[in-house]
Amino acid sequence: MPPDSRTILTTTLMTSASSNSPALGLLLSTIHSPCDVKNLAAEDLPKLAAEIRDTLIDSLSKTGGHLGPNLGVVELSVAMHRVFSTPQDKFVFDVSHQGYVHKMLTGRAAQIHTIRTYKGLNGFLLRSESEHDSYGAGHAGTALSAALGMAAARDLSGGDNHIVAVAGDAAFTCGPTLEALNNIAETTKKFIVVLNDNEWSIDKNVGAIARYFNALQTHHTYASVRAKAAEFVEKVAGKAARTLAHKVEEGAKNLLFPNVLFEKFGLRYYGPIDGHDLPLLIRTFEHLKTLHEPVVLHIITEKGRGYQPALDNPGKFHGLGTYKIEDGSTDSTATPTCSDIFGRAVTDFAKKDSKIVAITAAMPGGTKLEIFKKELPDRYFDVGIAEEHAALFACGLASEGFRPFLAIYSTFMQRAYDMIIHDMALQGLPVRLCMDRGGLSGDDGPTHHGLFDIGYLRHIPGIIHMQPKDEDEFVDMLHTMAQHDAGPSAIRFPRGVIKGTPVKATPQLLEIGKAEVVADGTDVALVGLGTMFEMAERTKVLLEAKGLSVALINPRFIKPLDDTVLQEYAGKCKVICTFEDHVLFNGFGASVIENLHDAGIHTPVVRIGWPDQFIEHGKPETLRELHGLTPEVAAERVLQHFS
Numbered sequence: 001m002p003p004d005s006r007t008i009l010t011t012t013l014m015t016s017a018s019s020n021s022p023a024l025g026l027l028l029s030t031i032h033s034p035c036d037v038k039n040l041a042a043e044d045l046p047k048l049a050a051e052i053r054d055t056l057i058d059s060l061s062k063t064g065g066h067l068g069p070n071l072g073v074v075e076l077s078v079a080m081h082r083v084f085s086t087p088q089d090k091f092v093f094d095v096s097h098q099g100y101v102h103k104m105l106t107g108r109a110a111q112i113h114t115i116r117t118y119k120g121l122n123g124f125l126l127r128s129e130s131e132h133d134s135y136g137a138g139h140a141g142t143a144l145s146a147a148l149g150m151a152a153a154r155d156l157s158g159g160d161n162h163i164v165a166v167a168g169d170a171a172f173t174c175g176p177t178l179e180a181l182n183n184i185a186e187t188t189k190k191f192i193v194v195l196n197d198n199e200w201s202i203d204k205n206v207g208a209i210a211r212y213f214n215a216l217q218t219h220h221t222y223a224s225v226r227a228k229a230a231e232f233v234e235k236v237a238g239k240a241a242r243t244l245a246h247k248v249e250e251g252a253k254n255l256l257f258p259n260v261l262f263e264k265f266g267l268r269y270y271g272p273i274d275g276h277d278l279p280l281l282i283r284t285f286e287h288l289k290t291l292h293e294p295v296v297l298h299i300i301t302e303k304g305r306g307y308q309p310a311l312d313n314p315g316k317f318h319g320l321g322t323y324k325i326e327d328g329s330t331d332s333t334a335t336p337t338c339s340d341i342f343g344r345a346v347t348d349f350a351k352k353d354s355k356i357v358a359i360t361a362a363m364p365g366g367t368k369l370e371i372f373k374k375e376l377p378d379r380y381f382d383v384g385i386a387e388e389h390a391a392l393f394a395c396g397l398a399s400e401g402f403r404p405f406l407a408i409y410s411t412f413m414q415r416a417y418d419m420i421i422h423d424m425a426l427q428g429l430p431v432r433l434c435m436d437r438g439g440l441s442g443d444d445g446p447t448h449h450g451l452f453d454i455g456y457l458r459h460i461p462g463i464i465h466m467q468p469k470d471e472d473e474f475v476d477m478l479h480t481m482a483q484h485d486a487g488p489s490a491i492r493f494p495r496g497v498i499k500g501t502p503v504k505a506t507p508q509l510l511e512i513g514k515a516e517v518v519a520d521g522t523d524v525a526l527v528g529l530g531t532m533f534e535m536a537e538r539t540k541v542l543l544e545a546k547g548l549s550v551a552l553i554n555p556r557f558i559k560p561l562d563d564t565v566l567q568e569y570a571g572k573c574k575v576i577c578t579f580e581d582h583v584l585f586n587g588f589g590a591s592v593i594e595n596l597h598d599a600g601i602h603t604p605v606v607r608i609g610w611p612d613q614f615i616e617h618g619k620p621e622t623l624r625e626l627h628g629l630t631p632e633v634a635a636e637r638v639l640q641h642f643s
Contacts, residue, residue: 024051025051028051033107037082046278055109063117067310068310074306077101087132090163094144095139118617137447138411139415143165144193148163166194192289193295193296195271197272197299268293268294335497336497343368359406361412366436395423398429403430406432410438411448417456420433425460435450438450438494440620441495444617451582464487467530514557515554522572525552526634527592539579539634546635546639570596575606576606582609587607
């Protein structure tokens, strides 16, 4: 590989006036709104696209972010802003992690170097960030339903603006997308869906729909069909265009598939066309905006286009931290993350227990179940972006005596809430819910912070919920879950490393609902849940410096609580202080207050956790300081009860 592995590098970079700002290309530096895109000469548009790629590669090497997806939609984004006019016209991006180019074309290019940093641009679209961000998102499957609602609102209001939903092929494995498809034709006659087909979500797409799209791309007859599609857009006016379009459509159906998926849903299908051919995209959009019927435009793109490391490793470059531009390498850490430990431990358990199976919803890399997939492929299941189905699928396995570990991020598990109640808990099925990113998710922001799972699980009858204080206890908890067949169980664990504690060779079976008393005390009892146990330890040092006798408790279990330990220390201490990486409303501290109240104990409880608001993006240390999740604040609030 050459020292500079960028495959597209044609721009002349200009030095920014601010040393903190990115070096923008000569054309990109003139783009302050979509109107500026429209005013460029047509021959300058490919140069603009190249400058955008260079800026993305340079800026994200310093901040991290979703590089691959955005490199894949550069021409698409330029073409959309060339043809349509936001904010009057509405663009709804599924997930919206591929919205960086849209941000750059709507006046935010000079801030792109702040992406995913505190007080900088968010890594997803936000309605509060720009009037051009018509809909915010961070989860898959949202675009078609939301955009259809906008189209219905436009029709009811007598408007005539355009609504364009952009969704990757992976989103079509998602339940809400298919539900929306079922309603489009009956709801509106003016609606554009762009199917951005690159064969990837975060990892390689799976399932029947993914195979269908792949067959469309790779079938030998499609070379001629795509050529006809290109020929079609050269003749976009009048009867000739309509006749040729009909021939192309019929040719595709007759040569490939008797039933074209989208036409069965009542959408006129166009494509597939080259999603990197700017003139072709522009001409196609110009035609589609004249139609009065719902349409889907199928474009073929390359995830990571323009940067060879991203092309070579699309999974890694879907979303990553900082990297070296010359070869795409990233700094590695010798300390295993919780995800690494989870993937290794569950795989090792499964090698000794043939009933253990692993399930993920399109996240084998993020959850590290790729380890399980490699070593035990017959008992590994990736169901695509379909969390509800994943939960029900796990229930079916559990009902037949298997021991499913269902690995889904805390924030994505929210989608399977009904299944957890109606199917798992009500029937007492022993599904193991493994919630990665439990707690603050830092730079990803409010769409990915796992700050609500205690609240949405703790009131469910029969469920067991736990959180470890370190990596060794984490494996003990996973081992305990593997042996628990009396009903559903859940574990929340953070992104990254807790303490870096070594894991012992043989895991320990924990007693369900039993807390660990780490230190005795008679003035204050500090109860530090999971990753916040370390903050409780530091608070203990501060309070002991003030002469207080401080007990330290690792609760381990969110549900069931250890009534005996809690009530014992509430009886002999003047104050209880709880720590949790979760919102305070309906959180762990709230459950402690309820427990003591029901026992007739009125010892005051100080709660340290996140406030009743959506927490912004930024480094966890910065956000904890901002919102008062620090040992100093905890100590100050406890000491108020001794004044």
